[in-house]
Amino acid sequence: MKFLKAFLLFVVVFAALNARAQSSSELKKQRERITNELNELTRELAQTQSNKKSTLKQLSILKAQISLRERKIDVINGEVRNLNNQISENTNTVHDLQGQLDLLKRKYADMVLFAYRNKSAHNKLMFIFAAQDFNQAYKRLKYLQQFATYRERQAASIEGKQKSLNNKIVELDKTKTEKHTLLVDQEKEKETLGKERNTQSVAAKNLTKQEKSLLRQRQSIQAEVKRVTRAVINAELRERREEEERRAAALRAERARAAAAAAAAGKDAPVVAKVVPRKTDSQLLNATPEAAKLSSDFLGNRGRLPWPVSAGEITQGFGTYMTEGIRSESNGLDIRTNNNAPVRAVFEGTVSKVSNVLGTYMIIVNHGEYFTVYSNLKTTSVSAGQKVSTKQNIGTAAADVGTSDTMVHFELYKAGAAVNPKFWLADR
Structure with a gap:
């Protein structure tokens, strides 16, 4: 029953992460497409502004630019929300991995200390020979062998956890950098949007009879x-x-x-x-x-x-x-x-x-x-x-x-x- 619950939880989490990844990818494609359309409109506007009798066409292009600029800001807001969720999840994962790593290190330190105190072959032989019968002696021998193997596995587990932690930290830093870049882009878009609205107002006032x-x-x-x-x-x-x-x-x-x-x-x-x-x-x-x-x-x-x-x-x-x-x-x-x-x-x-x-x-x-x-x-x-x-x-x-x-x-x-x-x- 516990395995089934764990499996269902994994499926739900995987589906949510996949949906978010698709959403982020789609938002990025929308932002790139809108940027290309805005660049094309900017070129057309520059050509139109050279003709003083084209105020009405300037208004049409400016309206299209403003509409696209507003949509681009909305798309950026969506991307920032996704990145905030991703940063929160990665931060929680980093804290969880750090806790697991600290626990593994403490357990490994205890094993190393125990091994140090019983490192001599004499002590190990005495531990085996002190058994009450052959069966118990065999079990003590297997215990010592398993203890050594377990120490090796714990060392490998610590190394793996450390590697996962480092990867998550790198991913977290990358996501924060991406978010910062988007926020800077968003501020530029808002500033440009304000300028376009002012230009639209001026163009409207310059309409001829x-x-x-x-x-x-x-x-x-x-x-x-x-x-x-x-x-x-x-x-x-x-x-x-x-x-x-x-x-x-x-x-x-x-x-x-x-x-x-x-x-x-x-x-x-x-x-x-x-x-x-x-x-x-x-x-x-x-x-x-x-x-x-x-x-x-x-x-x-x-x-x-x-x-x-x-x-x-x-x-x-x-x-x-x-x-x-x-x-x-x-x-x-x-x-x-x-x-x-x-x-x-x-x-x-x-x-x-x-x-x-x-x-x-x-x-x-x-x-x-x-x-x-x-x-x-x-x-x-x-x-x-x-x-x-x-x-x-x-x-x-x-x-x-x-x-x-x-x-x-x-x-x-x-x-x-x-x-x-x-x-x-x-x-x-």
């Missing part, structure tokens, strides 16, 4: 995307509601006919199905088993959905923001990506709408009670009513009206209410 006009044009596009999306979802809900009302009316008519027939026959009215209470929007959109399953599967992938583009960074997040006195509201994410980047569906579903919005296209895909919206597309490769699969290409991203950067706008709705897509997409 033409650039402000472009911002308002972008607002108009976003408003139209919002209007079309609301119209599509409301039409879907209205159709489901009308179908529900027709079903309820049929039940009421059935009840009335049954009551009339019973009255004519002089009988009690038969029990018929009751009219179903008015359903919520979510219940309407999940009315069929297929829709309910699709919604459940979509919800089950929260935090793991693929990005609508294979490579890119968020330049504008979800919610309300101000740019030089111009208040804007984003129902989704602006994702800056590569030129002519394919845009893909983040989950399986059915295309509800493909529409032209002031020169670019938008696509709405239905996933049960959830809807995803992809706008600022240059081309489309799907049509309304078509079923799409996860990561299927549905079009290509277009240039942003203000910055000329290739960008896709991505939104997510649950039964008509916009939700922040950032918490649904997988970490990158």
Whole structure:
């Protein structure tokens, strides 16, 4: 029983250490990838700043830099937490090994002292010959032999413990050095983040009238995307509601006919199905088993959905923001990506709408009670009513009206209410 408990404890500890190692490795890869993206943005910003008419593009790059810088600081915080845990575990291990080593040394010192006091061959022979019989003499001889062997094993054990202790101390010092390096890097990132925010503020103040006009044009596009999306979802809900009302009316008519027939026959009215209470929007959109399953599967992938583009960074997040006195509201994410980047569906579903919005296209895909919206597309490769699969290409991203950067706008709705897509997409 004790062996089983010890084995289970070993399995748990090993699994925890392995999980932590994987987490630390993954965090390091994320930090390196973010650093590479930041370096690329820094080069682009330097090119843009040489053009005095590119303030709007500078703002876009700065927003992307700030977002990535904040993510990098979060990743560093995660790495520091892992290192703190590792330092704590290694410190405990060092103390434990030191205690074991001290105990082994004390026991070995006692054995050495005993051996010194009985080192002469005469004493050993007397110890053997003083036995009462041959059997006892044999046992005393074996005892002396085993004692010598045990001393050798104890000496080897002390040497092994000392080696393990030295290795753990080296590992502990290495971890502390790594933590110090990360903390220094973190302070540099925080300092750079502050400078970037100041630069963003200055760039916003330097917006020209033409650039402000472009911002308002972008607002108009976003408003139209919002209007079309609301119209599509409301039409879907209205159709489901009308179908529900027709079903309820049929039940009421059935009840009335049954009551009339019973009255004519002089009988009690038969029990018929009751009219179903008015359903919520979510219940309407999940009315069929297929829709309910699709919604459940979509919800089950929260935090793991693929990005609508294979490579890119968020330049504008979800919610309300101000740019030089111009208040804007984003129902989704602006994702800056590569030129002519394919845009893909983040989950399986059915295309509800493909529409032209002031020169670019938008696509709405239905996933049960959830809807995803992809706008600022240059081309489309799907049509309304078509079923799409996860990561299927549905079009290509277009240039942003203000910055000329290739960008896709991505939104997510649950039964008509916009939700922040950032918490649904997988970490990158």
